[in-house]
Amino acid sequence: MVIRSEVLVLVLLLGSAVRSFKLDELIKYVDSHEEEYVQALREWVAVESDSSDVTKREELHRMMDMVAEKLRKIKGTVELVDIGSQQLPDGSSLALPKVVVAQFGSDTNKATVCVYGHVDVQPAKKEDGWATEPYNLTDINGNLYGRGASDNKAPVLAWIHAVEAYKALNLDLPVNVKFIIEGMEETGSNGLDAMIESKKDSFFSDVDYIIISDCGWLSKRPALTYGTRGNCYFFAEVEGPKQDLHSGVYGGTVIEPMTDLIGILDTMISPSGTILIPGIREAVAPFSDEEWKMYQDIEFDVESYRTKMGVEQLMYSNKVELLAHRWRHPTVSIHGIEGAFSAPGSKTVIPAKVIGKFSIRQVPDMDPAVVEKQVSDHLHAVFAKRKSPNKLKVTMIIGAKPWLADLKHPLYHAGKAAVKKVFDMEPDLIREGGTIPIARTFQDVTGKSIIMLPIGGFDDGLHSQNEKMSRYNYIEGTKLFIAYLQEVSQIKAT
Amino acid sequence: MVIRSEVLVLVLLLGSAVRSFKLDELIKYVDSHEEEYVQALREWVAVESDSSDVTKREELHRMMDMVAEKLRKIKGTVELVDIGSQQLPDGSSLALPKVVVAQFGSDTNKATVCVYGHVDVQPAKKEDGWATEPYNLTDINGNLYGRGASDNKAPVLAWIHAVEAYKALNLDLPVNVKFIIEGMEETGSNGLDAMIESKKDSFFSDVDYIIISDCGWLSKRPALTYGTRGNCYFFAEVEGPKQDLHSGVYGGTVIEPMTDLIGILDTMISPSGTILIPGIREAVAPFSDEEWKMYQDIEFDVESYRTKMGVEQLMYSNKVELLAHRWRHPTVSIHGIEGAFSAPGSKTVIPAKVIGKFSIRQVPDMDPAVVEKQVSDHLHAVFAKRKSPNKLKVTMIIGAKPWLADLKHPLYHAGKAAVKKVFDMEPDLIREGGTIPIARTFQDVTGKSIIMLPIGGFDDGLHSQNEKMSRYNYIEGTKLFIAYLQEVSQIKAT
Structure with missing residues (x-):
């Protein structure tokens, strides 16, 4: 297969030195390189680039080197940017994985796109309940199982392969392409914000558009993502006695912090899931008729979503309502309580200080600073009514903003056109319920427009056991990226 | 000091072969052996007899051997009873520490008392915040700091020294004395119930009274303990989705188990600490005038109790009310939640199954079986009102009964008389807020009367950092036990 494609390249080279866009040829090239792409993914998945595990840091450094190597091989201008080190809880410091930046082309007559991706992964162990070895890419019925396959190694490789295909066929890259690939995304993109800020006037100065492919489709139908929710993460700490107390010996004589915490947490959400913190719901933009229509067109099966989660009943049984509450309405989730007894078994403790998360x-239309005040005011008000002798402290520890793109932006027209060309259908226009803070950083620091162009499958199991990428999404996704580069190049032209 | 006391013994032996009770001589003997007693405690504290740590099991076996050896040295009939093994979570089994039973005297004309105690301890590490090495008994201003010093090694030694003193002075033991010393108390007296049951008609057949000294005074004043509360421990499990979900991606589409759990837990207790579960408060016996008067006489400083706990305000500022709610009213404590995020930091999870404890x-007057039904009915009723699609399961995993003695029983008269003789004051008559399940087992299986005769200090810090036993309580406690044996012997005589 390799030989055949090399022959093809030679034949094509007989034409002209650098030729213009030929989608059919590129598609053929991708199809004939499927096994090589799978092999490349296998090599990347084999690296345990778990950014949360400090003992795996060497693997992460090796991973970044492999990314740089891959980009250099196809003649990119590649740099490994040192972004410093992180402080560990024991006081020592550990080098952060370098960020790989690369550039293909610097033709000032062309637009420049910057592709963002990451190659670090969430932790994974066979014992967690994987059916296969998580770091050994395993093909079962066309699904490629392995940690990081979908999040985010295959999409990053697909982008590299897209550029590689143009080069291999000696086709002119329709736009200049830059890459920014990091290795700390899963633990909060440590060091990246500062790097983006520092390169605002150099690396990013000529970037026109930023493309992020760190998400997935909603169904088997391709999708373009135009929004994400933000994330305001809170600690509500109730502090009482100086130290934990024996519940038998002291129970009945102190107002317990845990009782107070449960009491105030219970005032935030109604049994049906309505947010009761004053001001939150009021801030949400009204749902327009146009939006309603758009949501109606989205391919999404409520019943299979319900079955997949294994719940008897969802909060909304109507597709539009459900998607709207997943993407464009706020939600409150109580994650857990720190400081209380959480192990299996029984322990008779009155926890002295508990932190509700x-x-x-x-x-x-919701500003984290305003949300912070609304939440804090509300909790302090209900706490005051309890007349508790304990102390309440409310802190917002994350205030990541939502991101929303203008669907009328040419980036999205280009996306629709590329999907049409590769898949012969219209893409779903979707949002993400989760938060991708880097999108907002790019937007705020560089002022550039962003599109999220996912190729991950709706059932890829990111962060879960048995994460996978299908051959279909991986290969067709590569073609989508190829087509998208061409479509983006048309933006300036029109 | 050793030499002097041996001389004393020789001098006394000149009198008669076995002589009758001489409190002054016994007290002098104890005073002159203080350093030996401290040394004995030092040797016992040096053994890391942590019953919860399976890697320390050899230490625990050694500890039981030391107890047996100590009792044999003073000519007791001693047996190490094999109570089998425990199952570990990994499926393997581990031998339980043998129970030491011993007997001093079998004169059918005398009453027989059985002293219960334990020599296993709670875990302790210097890093936990100890000012001294926990297994190296350290004397600071007359306080003997060390893990297990008060709970329960010094009291067990004090009982052995009490018997030893009689023997050393060749004084007739006024009652037959039996010992039952175990090594698994801190982890639930594994295997002991079955052993007591099996020895009901042998070892326990001639026992008249059982004495437990596994508790403490309420102040600097000696106390007799006549009651403990029971303990009904519950798991309330709410189960929703098949697995944990990403709160960004899925939040807003499912009714979260955590919201349900917080909601139902919040219906059990009012902000001021009143139990709201129907039937619970109604079952409590009314507080009699006599009881009120008795509580009034107890030495207890509410303000120093408050300061010690470090709270701004207690549930009750009145001494009688406070003690009543500590001892003779039920209380609900929420210990924590299993299955939710409890680690430091932030994690954006929707836990799929949470267990409130x-x-x-x-x-x-409260029966655990009735309490179980009241709690289950109440939680299921409030849960049903929420119309949640999630599932609730309520389980009572511990149903330990309270224990209450008859204060008019001669055992308590004997206790008062002994305190009067040694301390020249009236003891406080107190209860324990916690549960000592073995008391109820003894009561139910053997049908014998029980007294709790504490010598631990009110500030000994059981289960905490810097556990200690004061020389004062240790030495005067030994004298109290000596006097008590004599007083008990008078019960039959009168």
């Missing part, structure tokens, strides 16, 4: 996924 | 310390 919850988050509000906020949506456009 | 809480306990009700119930009091006499």
Whole structure:
């Protein structure tokens, strides 16, 4: 297969030195390189680039080197940017994985796109319940199982292969392409914000558009993503006695912090899931008729979503309502309580200090600073009514903003056109319920427009056991990226 | 000091072969052996007899051997009873520490008392915040700091020294004395119930009274303990989706188990600490005038109790009310939640299955089986009102009964008389807020009367950092036990 494609390249080279866009040829090239792409993914998945595990840091450094190597091989201008080190809880410091930046072309007559991706992964162990070895890419019925396959190694490779295909066929890259690939995304993109800020006037100065492919489709139908929710993460700490107390010996004589915490947490959400914190719901933009229509067109099966989660009943049984509450309405989730007894078994303790952890996924028109005040005011008000002798402290520890793109932006027209060309259908226009903070950083620091162009499958199991990428999404996704580069190049032309 | 006391023994032996009770001589003997007693405690504290740590099991076996050896040295009939093994979570089994039973005297004309105690300890590490090495008994201003010093090694030694003193002075033991010393108390007296049951008609057949000294005074004044609360420990499990979900991606589409759990837990207790579960408060026996008067006489400083705990305000500022709610009223404590995020930091999870853990310390006139139904009915009723698609399961995993003695029983008269003789004051008559399940086992299986005769200090810090036993309580406690044996012997005589 390799030989055949090399022959093809030679034949094509007989034409002209650098030729113009030929989608059919590129598609053929991708199809004939499927096994090589799978092999490349296998090599990347084999690296345990778990950014949360400090003992795996060497693997992460090796991973970044492999990314740089891959980009250099196809003649990119590649740099490994040192972004410093992180402080560990024991006081020592550990080098952060370098960020790989690369550039293909610097033709000032062309637009420049910057592709963002990451190659670090969430932790994974066979014992967690994987059916296969998580770091050994395993093909079962066309699904490629392995940690990081979908999040985010295959999409990054697909982008590299897209550029590689143009080069291999000696086709002119229709736009200049830059890459920014990091290795700390899963633990909060440590060091990246500062790097983006520092390169605002150099690396990013000529970037026109930023493309992020760190998400997935909603169904088997391709999708373009135009929004994400934000994330306001709170600690509500109630502090009482100086130290934990024996519940038998002291129970009945102190107002317990845990009782107070449960009491105030219970005032935030109604049994049916309505947010009761004053001001939150009021801030949400009204749902327009146009939006309603758009949601109606989205391919999404409520019943299979319900079955997949294994719940008897969802909060909304109507597709539009459900998607709207997943993407464009805020939600409150209580994640857990620190400081109380959480192990299996029984322990008769009155915890002295407990920290309730919850988050509000906020949506456009909601400002984290305002949400912080609303939550704090509300909790302090209900706490005051309890007349408790304990102390309450409310802190917002994350205030990641939502991101919303203008669907009328040419980036999205280009996306629709590329999907049409590769898949012969219209894409779903979707949002993400989760938060991708880097999108907002790019937007705020560089002022550039962003599109999220996912190729991950709806059932890829990111962060879960048995994460996978299908051959279909991987290969057709590569073609989509190829087509998209061409479509983006048309933006300036029109 | 050793030499002097041996001389004393020789001098006394010139009198008669076995002589009758001489409190002054016994007290002098104890005073002159203080350093030996401290040394004995030092040797016992040096053994890391942590029953919860399976890697320390050899130490525990050694500890039981030391107890047996100590009792044999003073000519007791000693047996190490094999009570089998425990199952470990990994499926393997581990030998339980043998129970030491011993007997001093079998004169059928005398009453027989059985002293219960334990020599296993709670875990302790210097890093936990100890000012001294926990297994190296350290004397600071007359306080003997060390893990297990008060709970329960010094009291067990004090009982052995009490018997030893009689023997050393060749004084007739006024009652037959039996010992039952175990090594698994801190982890639930594994295997002991079955052993007591099996020895009901042998070892326990001639026992008249059981004495437990596994508790403490309420102040600097000696106390007799006549009651403990029970403990109904509950798991309330709410189960929703098949697996944990990403709160961004899925939040807003499912009714979260955590919201349900917080909601139902919040219906059990009012902000001021009143139990709201129907039937619980109604079951509590009314507080009699006599009881009120008795509580009034107890030496207890509410303000120093408050300061010690470090709270701004207690549930009750009145001494009688406070003690009543500590001892003879039930209380609900929420200990924590299993299955939710409890680590430091932030994690954006919707936990799929959460288990709320809480306990009700119930009091006499409350039956655990009834409490179980009241709690289950209540939680299921409030859960049903929420119309949640999630599933609720309520389980009572511990149903330990309270214990209450008859204060008019001669055992308590004997206790008062002994305190009067040694301390020249009236003891406080107190209860324990916690549960000592073995008391109820003894009561139910053997049908014998029980007294709790504490010598631990009110500030000994059981289960905490810097556990200690004061020389004062240790030495005067030994004298109290000596006097008590004599007083008990008078019960039959009168």
